[in-house]
Amino acid sequence: SVTWEPHECEDNYAWTAPVGSFKPNGKGLYDMLGNVWEWVEDCWHENYTNPPEDGSAWLEADGGECGRRVVRGGSWYNGPGFVRSAVRFRYSTDYRFYILGFRLAQDRE
Structure with missing residues (x-):
């Protein structure tokens, strides 16, 4: 089983890191979960x-409601059950909040 101890999660940052x-x-990727909920295109x-x-x-075109988009993955503000890419919520496309953001990716070249 997996346990969660709040004192083990202290990163010394008051908000985002x-x-x-x-x-x-394990694949050499940084910052893939947490910090902020991630806006996705869906x-x-x-x-x-x-x-x-x-x-x-x-x-x-596939029956979706594009006035609301998906956010995934949890943030620094949420408990451990939310910090997974399978967790998703919806927000209006013009909604702004300090625990929402997006991720940038770049090749290592």
Whole structure:
């Protein structure tokens, strides 16, 4: 079983942590979960009936509601049960809050 001890999660940052503050995961990627909820391109769908099978964004043409988009992954503000990419919520596309953001990616070249 997995336990959660709040004192083991102290990172000495009051809010978000700077990029690259922690060790990379097993694939060499940094900052893949936590810090802020991640906006993704998917339109909101109530369930996972007939999602794209190729990993592409799930858009309005597929029955989604694109006035609301998906956020995933939890933030520094949430408990451990929320810090997983499978956790998702929806927000209006013009909604702003200090625990929402997006991730940038770059090749290592």
